[in-house]
Amino acid sequence: MIEAVGLTKRYGDRLAVDHLTFTVKPGQVTGFLGPNGAGKSTTMRMILGLDAPSSGTVTVNGRPFVELDNPLREVGALLDAKAIHGGRSAYHHLLALAQSNNLPRRRVDQVLELVGLTEVARKRAKGFSLGMGQRLGIAAALLGDPKILIFDEPVNGLDPEGILWIRNLMKALAAEGRTVFVSSHLMSEMENTADHLLVIGRGRMIADCTVQEFIDANSELAVRVRTPEPTRLAELVTGAGGRAVPDGEGTLLVTELATDRIGDLAFDNGVRLHELSPLQASLEQAFMELTRDSVEYHAAVPAAGQEDRA
Numbered sequence: 001m002i003e004a005v006g007l008t009k010r011y012g013d014r015l016a017v018d019h020l021t022f023t024v025k026p027g028q029v030t031g032f033l034g035p036n037g038a039g040k041s042t043t044m045r046m047i048l049g050l051d052a053p054s055s056g057t058v059t060v061n062g063r064p065f066v067e068l069d070n071p072l073r074e075v076g077a078l079l080d081a082k083a084i085h086g087g088r089s090a091y092h093h094l095l096a097l098a099q100s101n102n103l104p105r106r107r108v109d110q111v112l113e114l115v116g117l118t119e120v121a122r123k124r125a126k127g128f129s130l131g132m133g134q135r136l137g138i139a140a141a142l143l144g145d146p147k148i149l150i151f152d153e154p155v156n157g158l159d160p161e162g163i164l165w166i167r168n169l170m171k172a173l174a175a176e177g178r179t180v181f182v183s184s185h186l187m188s189e190m191e192n193t194a195d196h197l198l199v200i201g202r203g204r205m206i207a208d209c210t211v212q213e214f215i216d217a218n219s220e221l222a223v224r225v226r227t228p229e230p231t232r233l234a235e236l237v238t239g240a241g242g243r244a245v246p247d248g249e250g251t252l253l254v255t256e257l258a259t260d261r262i263g264d265l266a267f268d269n270g271v272r273l274h275e276l277s278p279l280q281a282s283l284e285q286a287f288m289e290l291t292r293d294s295v296e297y298h299a300a301v302p303a304a305g306q307e308d309r310a
Contacts, residue, residue, distance in 0.1 A: 001023065001024065001025060001026055001060070001061060001062075001148075001179055002023070002024035002047060002058070002059070002060050002148065002179060002181060003022075003023050003024075003058065003059050003062075004020050004021060004022050004023075004043075004047075004056065004057070004058040004059075005021050005056055005057050005058075006019050006020075006021060006055060006056035006057070007019070007020040007021070007043065007046060007053055007056040007057065007058050008020075008053060008054050008055045008056045009039070009042050009043075009046060009051060009053055009054050009203075010054045015203055016039050016042045016203055017039040017042050017043055017046070017053075017203045018039075018202070018203035018204045019056065019204070020039075020043060020056070020200065020203075020204070020205055021056075021205070022198050022205060022208055024179055024181045024198075025179065025196070026147070026174075026177050026178060026179040027174060027175075027177050027178075027179075028174050028180070028195035028196055029170050029171060029174045029180045029182060029193055029194045029195050029196070030179075030180065030181050030182070030194065030195070030196045030197070030198060031182055031183075031184065031190040031193070031194030031196070031197045031198070031211070032044075032181060032182065032183040032197075032198050032200075033183070033184075033187075033190065033197060033198070033199045033200075033287060034199060034200040034201055035201060037202075038200045038201050038202060038203065039200055039202075039203040040152075040183050040200065041079075041152065041183075043200070044077075044079060044150060044152055044181075044183065045079070046058055047060065047065065047150065047181075048065050048075070048077055048079070048150065049064065049065035049066040050079075060074065060075055060148055061074060061147070061148070070101055070102065070144070071101070071144075072097065072101040072103065072143055072144030072146065073101065073103075073144040073145070073146060074144070074146050074147060074148060075146050075148045075149075075150065076140070076141035076142055076143065076144060076146040076148070076149045076150070077141055077149070077150040077151075077152075078134075078137040078138055078140070078141045078150070078151045078152060078154055079150075079152045080137075080152075082133060083137075084125045084133070084136065084137075085125065086124065086125050086126030087124060087125075087126065088124065088125060089121065089122045089123055089124055089125065090112065090117050090120060090121050090122075090123065090125055090128075090136050090139075091108060091112065091121040091122055093125055093136065093140070094108045094111065094112065094136075094139060094140060094143060095108050097140055097143055098143060101143075101144060103143060103144055107143060107144075107145070108143070109121075111139040111140075111142050111143055112139060114139065114142065115135040115136070115138050115139045115142075116135060116165075117132065117135055117136060117139065120132065129157070130156070130157030131157040131158045131159060131162055133157070134154065134155075134156055134157045134158055134162075135158075135162070138151070138154060138166065138169075146178075147177075147178050147179060148178065148179040148181070149170075149173060149178060149179065149180050149181070150181045150182075151170070151180075151181070151182040151183070152182075152183045153183060153184055153185065154166050154170075154182060154184070155167075155184065155186060155189055163189065167189065167192060167193050170182060170193055171193065174195070182194070187283045187284035187287055188283070188284065190211070190283055191211060191283035191284075194211055195210065195211065196208075196209070196210055196211070197209060197210070197211055197214050199214070199287070199290065201290075206290060207290065211283060214283070214286055214287075214290075215283055215286045217286075218286035218287075218290045219285055219286045220255055220256075221255065221258070221278065221279075222253055222254065222255050222278075222279040223253075223254045223255075223257070223259050223262055223276065223277065223278050223279065224247060224251060224252075224253055224254075224275060224276075224277045224279055225244075225251065225252045225253075225254055225262060225266075225273060225275065225276055225277075226250055226251045226252075226273070226274040226275035227250060227251075227252070227266070227271055227272060227273050227274060227275075228250060228272060228274070229271050229272070230246065230250055230251070230252050232269075232271060233252060233265075233266060233271050234252055236265045236266070236269055236271070237252070237254055237257060237262065237265065240257060240261065240265055241256065241257070242254055242255065242256045242257030242261075242262070243255045243256050250274075251275075253279075259276060259278050262276060263276055
């Protein structure tokens with residue numbers, strides 16, 4: 001378990017993390033989301049003792065990370081897959097980590113097989129692709145068979161097969177009762193992987209809930225209705241306090257009315273329906289809605305056809 005209480009970090013006049021209080025529980029995948037500059041990486045570094053908090057505390061299994069006797073046996077982390085000695089082979093990179101934490105040599109072969117790097121185990125890491133380097137970083141995180149795992153952008157550089165593999169791996173680790181804490185900008189992956197979400201913006205906590213609760217709270221329920229009488233149904237919906245806008249020939253997009261209510265209106269007034277489909281907002285849509293005022297960097301969109309005058 002990871003617990004933070006009033007966790008705060010300042011860099012001069014800049015407040016990077018602002019009094020965060022949260023708990024990352026075992027047995028589930030907890031997604032850590034936020035726009036660029038929100039404070040995610042700083043928070044992860046404080047969990048791992050790489051940065052000291054300006055105030056507040058953060059513990060893993062009840063103790064600060066720096067007080068752990070055998071850190072790799074308790075916490076595995078992937079923060080930067082490039083943080084390896086390029087002149088070493090994958091095998092010797094992991095072996096050095098294992099020996100520094102009194103882990104058996106056989107564990108190196110086990111994690112290399114787990115991440116699919118057995119065939120390139122003796123090749124130098126500097127020749128690895130981005131995806132291979134990512135797999136090596138994940139192997140290092142798993143080396144001590146820890147109960148707590150922290151991943152920052154774990155699918156970066158992975159191909160579709162690799163993305164499916166890490167998704168299933170994180171779910172399996174959580175199912176074993178481990179604490180899995182993962183930061184990612186890929187909303188589709190978080191929607192498919194995470195059970196719980198922590199969302200921060202400008203260093204502050206703005207959501208701490210399940211994925212479904214997050215989507216429900218930050219998106220508007222919409223229903224697609226297809227009927228041979230769209231004009232009449234639109235009038236009925238409006239009269240009942242809803243909103244209906246055309247969404248193609250014979251199709252309406254209805255908001256502010258529940259699906260059952262729309263169906264009852266149509267039935268009671270003899271309007272035939274060919275489709276009545278509730279539309280589930282995506283995690284990405286809900287995230288964009290919640291964090292639009294917390295984005296630190298806004299890129300300008302050039303006008304169509306604008307020439308580059310640089």
